[in-house]
Amino acid sequence: MHLGVIGYGNITRALLGVLAREGKMPARVTLLVRPSQAGAAAESGASVVTEATALMAAGPDLIVECAGHSAVAEAVVPALGAGIECVVVSIGALADAALHADVTAAAKKGGSRVVLPAGAIGGVDLLAALKPSGIEAVTYVSRKPPLAWRGTPAEALLDLPALTEPTTFFTGNAREAALAYPKNANVAATLALAGLGFEATRVEMVADPGVSQNIHEYRVTSGAADYAMRIEGKPSPDNPKTSLATVYSVAREVMNRMTEVAI
Ligand SMILES: NC(=O)c1ccc[n+]([C@@H]2O[C@H](COP(=O)([O-])OP(=O)(O)OC[C@H]3O[C@@H](n4cnc5c(N)ncnc54)[C@H](O)[C@@H]3O)[C@@H](O)[C@H]2O)c1
Incomplete structure (x- = not known):
């Protein structure tokens, strides 16, 4: 599996840690990060790009957005339009009705879908x-x-x-x-x-x-x-505003695509 991840903050770093510990690190990982974070992100061993177009050109099977509201408009919408399935963690961004409509239209155009993880909660x-x-x-x-x-x-x-x-x-x-x-x-x-x-x-x-x-x-x-x-x-040790459960919820979305029995 080739996994694309947007953002190199608390959730991404913790996510890569969980995948590694679980022995489920995808064969290839490409990170889309802010230019100021490219150096630190490269130390993870993943490929690093700083433009949404470069992430799409790399052709990941799945993209996980772990960045922020702006990343949904900048990177998720074009990726969906290009036919790539996206897991969006910054779900609050979809309270913006215009952005929600753009996400839906792009997924329809690309024949892809956006998956919303349970995040900090369950049920x-x-x-x-x-x-x-x-x-x-x-x-x-x-x-x-x-x-x-x-x-x-x-x-x-x-x-x-x-x-x-x-x-x-x-x-x-x-x-x-x-x-x-x-x-x-x-x-x-x-x-x-x-x-x-x-x-x-x-x-x-x-x-x-x-x-x-x-x-x-x-x-x-x-x-x-x-x-x-x-x-x-x-709370996550690196960002107390983010519940640790969110990291595991995103990891579950990735691991469920690498297993024979998804639950
Ligand atoms: N669904 C949930 O229950 C839930 C729970 C917690 C956090 N979140 C959301 O997840 C997101 C990430 O959380 P976090 O704790 O990792 O935050 P964080 O601030 O630690 O990391 C986010 C990183 O993404 C980078 N970034 C922002 N916009 C970007 C873009 N357009 N392209 C590339 N990089 C970009 C930032 O520079 C930052 O390094 C936030 O939007 C947060 O609100 C969702």
């Missing part, structure tokens, strides 16, 4: 499967330690270091959540795309001094099953 298979049964409600609560909300609009709403009780500072739909809190949009967008869409998926954000991890809780009611999930994500 997305069940939510997506339940869709035809009629989903009545999806409510997601993102609960993080107060200081994990630094650098977001929550800073202007709350005195984060002084909080002594769990405080809900955002209630709205997944579209509003993704637009106001783009760095925290991935899980809300994943649930929206799997289930009721951006307008009808309810989101709450809580600064909670009683927790030390990034906690994702969601509840689904539908025609065929009701369920609730709580995932206590352990």
Whole structure:
């Protein structure tokens, strides 16, 4: 397998580590990185390119985007149009309706598809499967330690270091959540795309001094099953904003394409 990866940040480095440890490193890996990261990326032993056109010219069987919202427009859309299947981790980017339409059109044109991994959460298979049964409600609560909300609009709403009780500072739909809190949009967008869409998926954000991890809780009611999930994500050592589970979710997508029994 020839794997293309966009980005050389926390997820990519950890992903390559998991694949190596599992003995599932693809025969060939090409990394599309920012020019400033080309040197560091080359030390991984993979081929390195700095232009989206060069990644496509290399002809990977699968591309995994682990970079950021801009990479979806710059590199995923053309790759899909060229017929290459893409796994997109920056799922919050698809809250942008125009970009979502471009992704869909490119996949259609190229006869390819975009795969959205479960990322930081689980149970997305069940939510997506339940869709035809009629989903009545999806409510997601993102609960993080107060200081994990630094650098977001929550800073202007709350005195984060002084909080002594769990405080809900955002209630709205997944579209509003993704637009106001783009760095925290991935899980809300994943649930929206799997289930009721951006307008009808309810989101709450809580600064909670009683927790030390990034906690994702969601509840689904539908025609065929009701369920609730709580995932206590352990932060990645290199980027505490990214749950380690995301890395393993992406690794699963790659390894499932290199095995006889995919699960
Ligand atoms: N789906 C989920 O549940 C989930 C969970 C966590 C993170 N994410 C998303 O995954 C992405 C990567 O996360 P991370 O922790 O590795 O971030 P990171 O900041 O550690 O690394 C991202 C790297 O990609 C590079 N990059 C950005 N745009 C690029 C482009 N157009 N071309 C090439 N390189 C580019 C950056 O320079 C950076 O080095 C982020 O968008 C994040 O929001 C998704």
